[in-house]
Amino acid sequence: MEDLPRSAPSDDEEFRMHEESPAGKPAPSSEDVGRLYDENTEVVDGAAGGNIHSGYWESAADRSSLDEATDRLTDLVTGRLSVEPGQRLLDVGCGTGSPALRVAAGHEAKVVGISVSREEIALARARAAEAGLTGRVSFAYADAMALPVGTEPFGADSFHGAWAIESLMHMSDRAGALAAVARTLRPGGRLVVADVLLRRPVHGETAQFVEQMCQAFQAPGLPGPEEYRDAVRQAGLELLEFTDIGENVRPTYRAFARILAGAGGHGGPADGGGEGADGGGAAEEDGNEFLDSADALPRFGDLPEIGYVLLVARRPSAPPA
Numbered sequence: 001m002e003d004l005p006r007s008a009p010s011d012d013e014e015f016r017m018h019e020e021s022p023a024g025k026p027a028p029s030s031e032d033v034g035r036l037y038d039e040n041t042e043v044v045d046g047a048a049g050g051n052i053h054s055g056y057w058e059s060a061a062d063r064s065s066l067d068e069a070t071d072r073l074t075d076l077v078t079g080r081l082s083v084e085p086g087q088r089l090l091d092v093g094c095g096t097g098s099p100a101l102r103v104a105a106g107h108e109a110k111v112v113g114i115s116v117s118r119e120e121i122a123l124a125r126a127r128a129a130e131a132g133l134t135g136r137v138s139f140a141y142a143d144a145m146a147l148p149v150g151t152e153p154f155g156a157d158s159f160h161g162a163w164a165i166e167s168l169m170h171m172s173d174r175a176g177a178l179a180a181v182a183r184t185l186r187p188g189g190r191l192v193v194a195d196v197l198l199r200r201p202v203h204g205e206t207a208q209f210v211e212q213m214c215q216a217f218q219a220p221g222l223p224g225p226e227e228y229r230d231a232v233r234q235a236g237l238e239l240l241e242f243t244d245i246g247e248n249v250r251p252t253y254r255a256f257a258r259i260l261a262g263a264g265g266h267g268g269p270a271d272g273g274g275e276g277a278d279g280g281g282a283a284e285e286d287g288n289e290f291l292d293s294a295d296a297l298p299r300f301g302d303l304p305e306i307g308y309v310l311l312v313a314r315r316p317s318a319p320p321a
């Protein structure tokens with residue numbers, strides 16, 4: 001391939017600049033992310049039956065509710081772990097615990113969930129107690145990027161599997177987090193990631209808009225396919241599957257826009273979509289950038305560059321020769 005002149009960054013270089021430092025802003029810290037969820041736990045927890053993630057719709061004709069569609073996404077993720085009764089699993093970025101409780105109840109597995117939000121952990125623990133699952137499920141405040149591997153309950157080689165639903169998008173050191181999680185997996189153990197994906201580089205106004213949204217959602221830029229693949233490789237994991245299910249999750253953005261608008265975001269006509277209808281920005285209006293971004297979610301969800309990765313990786317059974 002012909003070399004591009006250094007003065008004009010290639011798509012790939014521009015892409016990486018956005019990944020690392022949107023608009024030159026420092027990447028959000030884990031404390032920033034924790035604060036976002038502490039302040040908005042009630043709103044996001046009430047949005048989709050306790051799930052704080054996208055829904056999965058089979059087709060445009062699928063009329064499933066957001067609650068049904070989000071549970072379906074949990075099942076798509078955890079189904080890829082082939083969970084068996086008694087196995088130990090790690091939920092990286094557990095939210096208020098719904099996915100962990102669903103897996104523990106449905107598969108008689110043991111789950112450890114971690115989050116950087118103390119509010120979420122408190123709610124998740126209360127839910128586990130209510131469900132009578134405290135013997136099988138536990139929740140801890142822990143940062144996946146600084147996971148104390150080797151310390152209980154994060155023993156090295158101790159988990160049969162792990163999953164991360166929409167938590168990596170918040171992390172500035174995704175490769176480091178995956179490497180730490182990989183060390184806790186038993187040989188042959190699987191990791192499943194479900195998260196927002198930037199399919200290809202964005203430029204100009206679109207890049208600015210994506211950066212604003214990242215800021216509102218405390219994300220240090222959105223990873224592209226290569227960043228995910230590299231992070232898996234650097235963690236010493238084998239990539240088994242990389243599927244873009246972006247079209248199946250797309251209705252999520254309008255659904256969440258309606259909910260956030262109802263919860264105090266200035267929202268506007270969430271179904272209006274498009275650049276004209278939503279005003280186009282994630283502007284700070286009443287001090288809660290997250291809620292104020294509600295009206296921009298449909299535009300974000302309509303960007304063809306926004307995809308969603310379902311990734312399966314495995315810790316090799318034996319170290320490479």
Ligand SMILES: C[S@@+](CC[C@H](N)C(=O)[O-])C[C@H]1O[C@@H](n2cnc3c(N)ncnc32)[C@H](O)[C@@H]1O
Pocket residue numbers: 030033034037050051052053092093094095096097098099114115116117120142143144145164165166167168170171
């Ligand atoms: C969008 S929510 C998803 C919650 C949950 N996975 C679900 O699907 O309902 C993102 C979650 O990632 C967690 N998170 C973000 N950064 C993290 C980090 N560095 N370590 C651990 N958890 C993190 C947040 O605290 C929050 O629980």
